[in-house]
Amino acid sequence: MSSQSATTPLPPSAPRRARVPRVPPAPGALPVLGHAAAFLRDPLAWLARCAASGSGEGVHRLRLWGRPSYLLTDADLVHEVLVTRAGDFEKGGQFYRNARAIFGDTLVTASAAKHPHQRRRMQPVFRRARIAAAVPAMHLEAARIADAWSSGGVVDVVRDSVLYAHRTAVRTLLPVLSTVEVDRLAIASARLIEDLFLRTVLPPQAGVLLRRRFEASLRTLREACVAAVPEARAYAADERSGLLAALLETSPHGDGPASDEEARDHFVSLLMAGTETSVSALAWQLHHLSRDLPLQHRIRDELHAVAGERPVTLEDLERMPLLRRATVETLRCRPPLWMLLRTSVREVRLGGHRFPAGTEFYFSPHQLQHAPGTFAEPERFCPERWPERGPSARDRAFLAFGTGPRKCLGDHFALTSLAVATSAVLTRWTLTPADAKPPRARLRTMQVPLALRLRVERRHSAL
Numbered sequence: 001m002s003s004q005s006a007t008t009p010l011p012p013s014a015p016r017r018a019r020v021p022r023v024p025p026a027p028g029a030l031p032v033l034g035h036a037a038a039f040l041r042d043p044l045a046w047l048a049r050c051a052a053s054g055s056g057e058g059v060h061r062l063r064l065w066g067r068p069s070y071l072l073t074d075a076d077l078v079h080e081v082l083v084t085r086a087g088d089f090e091k092g093g094q095f096y097r098n099a100r101a102i103f104g105d106t107l108v109t110a111s112a113a114k115h116p117h118q119r120r121r122m123q124p125v126f127r128r129a130r131i132a133a134a135v136p137a138m139h140l141e142a143a144r145i146a147d148a149w150s151s152g153g154v155v156d157v158v159r160d161s162v163l164y165a166h167r168t169a170v171r172t173l174l175p176v177l178s179t180v181e182v183d184r185l186a187i188a189s190a191r192l193i194e195d196l197f198l199r200t201v202l203p204p205q206a207g208v209l210l211r212r213r214f215e216a217s218l219r220t221l222r223e224a225c226v227a228a229v230p231e232a233r234a235y236a237a238d239e240r241s242g243l244l245a246a247l248l249e250t251s252p253h254g255d256g257p258a259s260d261e262e263a264r265d266h267f268v269s270l271l272m273a274g275t276e277t278s279v280s281a282l283a284w285q286l287h288h289l290s291r292d293l294p295l296q297h298r299i300r301d302e303l304h305a306v307a308g309e310r311p312v313t314l315e316d317l318e319r320m321p322l323l324r325r326a327t328v329e330t331l332r333c334r335p336p337l338w339m340l341l342r343t344s345v346r347e348v349r350l351g352g353h354r355f356p357a358g359t360e361f362y363f364s365p366h367q368l369q370h371a372p373g374t375f376a377e378p379e380r381f382c383p384e385r386w387p388e389r390g391p392s393a394r395d396r397a398f399l400a401f402g403t404g405p406r407k408c409l410g411d412h413f414a415l416t417s418l419a420v421a422t423s424a425v426l427t428r429w430t431l432t433p434a435d436a437k438p439p440r441a442r443l444r445t446m447q448v449p450l451a452l453r454l455r456v457e458r459r460h461s462a463l
């Protein structure tokens, strides 16, 4: 399909008003609501139905909130949008417009024009040495949570994943903060994310109370960051000064150190990008492990072989291929960002159709990662389907971290944090499901288990 479907910008002589492309509609539209009901009711099943319908060769017309929009279900077309012709598309639509208005043009929300500079600016934050220096803080937070469980008890995994993800993000970004302050900011950060979805989908005048609460959380985080910046700035060259401090040095590209305001905006945007995604990934990872006792034993053996009884380091984790494959498989089965969106910035040709500028294209990492033609038995959790190093650049259908110029910049940090938390849990506890039925997913911007209860039994040797 890719050979005939290049998204070629039209020549200058093309007519200014593109005709509405003749793309077959996606199944499941209702008379007034269009496809909104399918999106809200059982979107994963609906996406699979769209992909299986075969009409439109991977492009399906949507009736959604009155805007011209299409669903792409073919991995090659999605690759064109994200990689080959990435310059023809940007993060547009109401969600990103609202997010930009609230948080400014930081890397996550940056418009196409500002993105290359923001990306270059942010790269030092995720240098390997900074991630390696953050591992003890990840371990500390995982141990605080896992040590509070009691043997034979039932753990609310989503609640504890929220604690882990927000505390770890705050502490690794700004290690100068005390534990009391980390916990206070983690609560504000979790509240901010909880309210973010409604804040970005509702019009600005809606929900006065929600807006006040949202702004109070945002203020708490910004003020605390600005208060911590002078100390972080003083030790910025030391890798142990945290991820955010990487922005407080002069960059090799000639950018000066970030101002307090810039540091504050990046702090909040990284919390936004890195917390709920990690909550989702950790909760689903523990769910999958709880249903596979032999896999828990094998990962423990691997852990013991590389680290013995001491807390893991980044080097140890790099020598644990089974844990890595299990994590990648979790992200294949349950990609946290289950749906992505791009808007065309000019007229484009895609899948044999022409689309005008301003057209919205939706595509789902979840649907692509469950395509039966790409992954055998896609519903089965099977770490062995991946090579030791996980997916390669050729695995177009693995999109849990996105791809192309806007691929997740925090992917190594996220994989490390997940591996540290999983190791800390497995060295202390054996996990089994407390409920017979697997958890259902709550699908908003992320997919997170609606509720996940696991029974934990103490193991004899703990780190």
Ligand code: HEM
Pocket (backbone or CB within 6 Å): 091, 107, 108, 109, 119, 270, 271, 273, 274, 275, 277, 278, 281, 331, 335, 336, 337, 340, 341, 399, 400, 401, 402, 403, 405, 406, 407, 408, 409, 410, 411, 413, 414, 415
């Ligand atoms: C398992 C956890 C994570 C997953 C699955 C994930 C997934 C993604 C995906 C799919 C995108 C691309 C979105 C798009 O193309 O529209 C993205 C972008 C991004 N992520 Fe992550 N992410 C995770 C964790 C993190 C963490 C921990 C951080 C930082 C602390 C982070 C920082 C970012 C940033 C800065 C971007 C924007 C990159 C750009 O636009 O250039 N992510 N992430």
